Every structure is written in structure tokens, then in C-alpha cells.
Amino acid sequence: MATYSPAVRAGTSLFTSSLLIGILLIAANLRAPITSLGPVLEQVQQHFALSAAAAGLLNALPLLMFASASPLAPWLTRRLGLEQALFGALCLIAAGCLIRSSGTLTGLWAGTLLIGAGIATANVLVVPLVKRDFPAQAALCVGLYAATMALMAALASGVSAPLSALTGYTWKLSLGVWFALALVAILCWLPHLRQARSGASAVAPPPPKSVWGSAIAWQVSMFMALQTVTFYTLIDWYPAMAASVGIGASESGAHLFAYQAVAVLANLSTAVAIKRLQDQRLLGLICSLAIVVGMAGLLWAPSLALVWLVFAGVGAGMSMVTCLTLFGLRVRDHHQASALSAMAQCVGYGLGAAGPFLAGWLHSVYGSWQVSLWMLLAAACLQIFFAVMAGSRRFIE
Missing domain, CATH: 1.20.1250.20 (MFS general substrate transporter like domains)
Structure with a gap:
């Protein structure tokens, strides 16, 4: 039976804890950029003179992206690996938050599309990551992941309107502030990205049966x-x-x-x-x-x-x-x-x-x-x- 020194066990435990924190930080980014829009949607609508139909589409666009982009996520995993695909998803969310809050109509729609695409990819890939790396604690990890998503969704809904009243940036601050959270997740994910690259196989796994x-x-x-x-x-x-x-x-x-x-x-x-x-x-x-x-x-x-x-x-x-x-x-x-x-x-x-x-x-x-x-x-x-x-x-x- 293999034995491990205290230093190896401590290193493994530290890496596992860091991975769980990384997963929870991903979860924190998967709903807040969406739920922060609702409370300031009327401000956005007035700023750009959007019709009610256009405002409704803007609100529904992330969900539509979830549906349309989700099937691409397994392909990305086979091409890049789980860690790299999740890192790319976080980058899309971060870029989308910045672009959406730029104050331009093009930026509003393009940023929302990027956020939707990033969240759609991460939505699909977190559960396979948990099954691979936390097989014995999968249910608990998924529960913490879902609870973090829901908690941050509620928090974003609650602070969006007050944030818009703090400065002259109004809704731009309410929507753009979530770039900081995405950046924290990106920085936390970097060590796992390097770890995945160092242990990557040159041969991509075959696609699973449909x-x-x-x-x-x-x-x-x-x-x-x-x-x-x-x-x-x-x-x-x-x-x-x-x-x-x-x-x-x-x-x-x-x-x-x-x-x-x-x-x-x-x-x-x-x-x-x-x-x-x-x-x-x-x-x-x-x-x-x-x-x-x-x-x-x-x-x-x-x-x-x-x-x-x-x-x-x-x-x-x-x-x-x-x-x-x-x-x-x-x-x-x-x-x-x-x-x-x-x-x-x-x-x-x-x-x-x-x-x-x-x-x-x-x-x-x-x-x-x-x-x-x-x-x-x-x-x-x-x-x-x-x-x-x-x-x-x-x-x-």
C-alpha cells in the first residue's frame, strides 16, 4: 500500500481546498452578472431608448445563450481540457461585464452575449469537474456550488439599485462591478490551469457516445x-x-x-x-x-x-x-x-x-x-x- 509523507498529504489537501474554492468562485460568477440587470433594467431602457420588446429580449438573452452554447462545451473540453475551458469561460464573463458597462448600445448587446456564452460553458463543465476530482463528495460539492450561485444571485439583485445611486455612473457601475469578482476567480484558477497543462496528455479523448x-x-x-x-x-x-x-x-x-x-x-x-x-x-x-x-x-x-x-x-x-x-x-x-x-x-x-x-x-x-x-x-x-x-x-x- 502506498504511503505519503505529511508534506505530500498537506500539499494534496491544500491543492484540493484551493480547487474547491476555485469552483465556488466560478459559481459566484454564474448568476450575479444576470440578476444585477433586472433592478436597473428601466435605467438601461431609458438610457438607450429601448422598446419594451428589446428590453425583454435583453433580459432573456443569457437564458437563450445557455440553451444555444451549452452543446459546444463538451467539444471545448475535448479540445482544451476542463481547466482550460473553464478558464476561458471566466475570461468571457469578465470581458462581457466590462464591455456591457461601456455605455454604448453595441457594448450592451455584445457584452450580454459574451456573459451568456461564458456562463453557458461553465454551467456545463463544473459538474464533470466535480465528478472527476471529488467523486466521493460530489453531492456536497454540488450543493455548495448551487448555494453559492443562489446566494450571489440574491445579493446582486439586492445591491444593484443602491450601487446605481452611488455615483454618476449609475447602471454602468451596477453592471460593471462584477468584473472584479470574475477577475478574482480568474486569478484563483491560474494555478489549476498550470497544473492541468503540466499533466496534460497529447492525445485527446474520443468523444463519448451521444x-x-x-x-x-x-x-x-x-x-x-x-x-x-x-x-x-x-x-x-x-x-x-x-x-x-x-x-x-x-x-x-x-x-x-x-x-x-x-x-x-x-x-x-x-x-x-x-x-x-x-x-x-x-x-x-x-x-x-x-x-x-x-x-x-x-x-x-x-x-x-x-x-x-x-x-x-x-x-x-x-x-x-x-x-x-x-x-x-x-x-x-x-x-x-x-x-x-x-x-x-x-x-x-x-x-x-x-x-x-x-x-x-x-x-x-x-x-x-x-x-x-x-x-x-x-x-x-x-x-x-x-x-x-x-x-x-x-x-x-
């Missing part, structure tokens, strides 16, 4: 898609839904913060629970039922909206961690994990981006949010089926 024909892959992807529809529709439209039943803007903002804060707690508790269960069917059922209760409550008892958002937030947090963990649990190696992650996020964010659009369109047609909430309730009920199927212990062959 997962698009796998029933399990489609079940995981539909689970991802349906929970994404509900989450992003509520994030985009809940304030308007709340206003229609007499809930003020400040109160609805507090409700949304509670929704996201509860999701963070659910991220961490689900990561612990996954390790104790034989499979993920029970978790899939519980998280989906929590969303069903939340949507039904908003539909039939909107005066208790905070209670229903807590249910929905628990379901959203559990769903996200369960989905991300399934990317690693339903495959044999990290190459397959990359392929499944790409497919699930392509399908998930592609359909997820349609949720806010359909909800707004249904409201414009019927003049009420009731039909939109029925749509979300139907999506949550359908999620029960796909979550339970995806949670059964099987592998993509």
Missing part, C-alpha cells in the same frame, strides 16, 4: 426544463402578479428575497440528503410536490403569497441540486457527465426561456395572471413524473 438517444438523459433534461420554467417565470413576473392582488413593490421584493434565501438553505440540506438515499426518486417527488403546493397556493390563496413562495423556494432549491447531481450520478465518467450536462442544460434553458415569455403572453391575451399560474401548476405536476423517473438508479450506456 446521450441524445437515451431515455434517462431525456428524463433528466425534462426535469431540468420544468423546474427552470417555474423558477425563471416567478423571478421575472412575481412582482407583477403580486401587484395584481394588491401586494406592494417593497413587499413583493421581500417575498422574492425570501424565495431565493429559502432555496439556498434547500440547496445545502438536499446535498446532505442525497448521500443518505439509495436513489433520488423520493427527493424528486418531494421537491416537485413543494412546487405544486406553491403554485396552487398562489392560484387559490394569493393573500398568503409569502407562505406559498417559501414552499416554491424549497422546491426550487431541492430541484436544482438534485438535477445537477443527476448529471454525475447517471453516467460512468466525467466525459459522459459533460455530455449529459450539455444536453440537459440545452433542453432545460431552451424550454425554461419560453416560460416567462408564455406567462407574459398569456397575461396580455387574458388580462389576468390566473392562466399563467395554471400553466406553472401544470408544469409542476408534469415535473413529478420526470423527476421520479430521472431519480431511479440507472446509468446511460
